[in-house]
Amino acid sequence: MAAVATQPQFHVLAVDDSVLDRKLIERLLKTSSYQVTTVDSGSKALEFLGLQDENSEDAVSFSSHNQEVEVNLIITDYCMPGMTGYDLLKKVKESSSLRDIPVVIMSSENIPSRINRCMEEGADEFFLKPVQLSDVSRLKPHILKKSTKCEDLNQNKSGTTISSSTNNISGNR
Amino acid sequence: MDLSLLQRTYSDLLSSLFTEGILNQQFTELQQLQDENNPGFVYEVVSLFFDDAGRLINELGSNLNQQVVDYKKIDAHVHQLKGSSASIGAQRIRNVCQGFRDYCEANDPQGCFSCMQQLNQEFLTFKSKLETLFKVEQQIVASGGSVPMIQ
Numbered sequence: 603m604a605a606v607a608t609q610p611q612f613h614v615l616a617v618d619d620s621v622l623d624r625k626l627i628e629r630l631l632k633t634s635s636y637q638v639t640t641v642d643s644g645s646k647a648l649e650f651l652g653l654q655d656e657n658s659e660d661a662v663s664f665s666s667h668n669q670e671v672e673v674n675l676i677i678t679d680y681c682m683p684g685m686t687g688y689d690l691l692k693k694v695k696e697s698s699s700l701r702d703i704p705v706v707i708m709s710s711e712n713i714p715s716r717i718n719r720c721m722e723e724g725a726d727e728f729f730l731k732p733v734q735l736s737d738v739s740r741l742k743p744h745i746l747k748k749s750t751k752c753e754d755l756n757q758n759k760s761g762t763t764i765s766s767s768t769n770n771i772s773g774n775r
Numbered sequence: 776m777d778l779s780l781l782q783r784t785y786s787d788l789l790s791s792l793f794t795e796g797i798l799n800q801q802f803t804e805l806q807q808l809q810d811e812n813n814p815g816f817v818y819e820v821v822s823l824f825f826d827d828a829g830r831l832i833n834e835l836g837s838n839l840n841q842q843v844v845d846y847k848k849i850d851a852h853v854h855q856l857k858g859s860s861a862s863i864g865a866q867r868i869r870n871v872c873q874g875f876r877d878y879c880e881a882n883d884p885q886g887c888f889s890c891m892q893q894l895n896q897e898f899l900t901f902k903s904k905l906e907t908l909f910k911v912e913q914q915i916v917a918s919g920g921s922v923p924m925i926q
Contacts, residue, residue, distance in 0.1 A: 622823045622859045629808045629816060681854070710858045732801050732862045735808075 612745050613637040613671070617647045617678035617690065618708070627677065627708075627733060634738045639673075644685030647676065648693060651700055673703055674745045677729075680709035680716065688720060695724040704744040708733055778920045785911045786923045788904070795867075797901060802864030806924070821905055824863050828898055831856045839884075839891055849887065850879035856894075868897045 614636045616627045624640045631638045641647050651673060676694060678687040685693075687707050694700045704726040709716065717728045726744045729737045792798040802817075809816040831852050838849050857872035871893045878886030915922050 620827075620855070620859060620862075622820060622827055623862055625820055625823060626805075626862055629813065633808055710854075710861060731858065732804070732864075734801075734804055 611635060611637045612674040612742075613639070614675045614677060614741070615647060615650060615673045616640045617642075617644060617676065617682070617687065619643060619679065619682045623679065623708075623731070630733060630735060630738045631677075633735065634741075636741075644678070644682060644687070644690035644693075647678065647690055651676075651694075653693065653697055653700065674748075675704045675706065675741060677706040677708060677741075679731075680707050680720070681711075688716075688723065691720060691723050691725055702748055704741075704748060706741065706744070776914065776918075778915065778918045781911060781915050781918065782920060782923050785908065785915060788908050788911065789923075792904060792908070797865070797867055797904060799864045799866040801861065801866075805863060818909055820863055821909075824859055824865065825902055825905075827859050828856060828868070832894060832898055835891060835894070839887060844884060844887075846879045846882050846887075850876055853879060865901055868894065868901060871897055 614631050616624065616631065616638060618624045618627060618640070619642050621642070624642065628638050628640050639650065641650055650671075676690075678690050680687040687709075691705050691707065694703060694705055701724075705724065706727040706729060707720045707725045708729045708731050710731040712730055720728055727740060789798075792802075805817050805820060835849060835852050835856075838845060838852070853872050853875045857869055857876065860866075860868040860872060871890055875887065875890035875894065878890055912922055
């Protein structure tokens, strides 16, 4: 008999250099029942995730503290000074510990080559700013897909071929 | 002051802001994010914009007055302002920024100056009207009334 469990809150890390946009994305996510952490740069995001940014002059290692903090999704602005959202995406996908975290890119500019570049690098979604509630409602499947993928991998240890499904790419507006 | 009069004033003000294109649908999105748990959300975000935009516009002014104009720097500021104005639904400001970026790209000083003037004007208008709107809203709330939602 399954006990009724409290719905776990998923934790989203939001990255944006604009204080206004950070406030907005935070409210959008909290309204949609996510737990939210906001940071104002890619390097701070990496610090929070427990990765050192070797280019950052004031990098402080949070790794022991942050191994406890689970991040279920990263949503980042594309255009940021220093490390862009694309750079952050690359670093996340290159990291063995972080690569399974879905990454969503936000941008105020609708540039197809930019969108393609991000999707090719492994971004799960591309949102045009200003981001709206209807966009945020598209996040859950990506978070859940990651959990399902882990379950599938466990079930298929016997060596049967796993056919990977392509990510749903929808960034057109 | 009579509550229903206050509410009518608020509705009329808000409607005209949309009709005049000063605000667009994005502002409505912000209002929908405001609730009993976050009653000051729109006010907070718009206040942030007042500060942010005010600062950027000052920067733009001084950058344009340099001996040698750095169009890349100006474009970067305008891009920021365009983004934040779009985020709160400040449509006219956002549109001026769009044109401003085109003039930056063309390294056109006259075009840039013209946009700068428009920007100053639009920002003043925007600030003044939104401040009035918030004042009326405060009066409604103080009278124990509810703030009318725009259809």
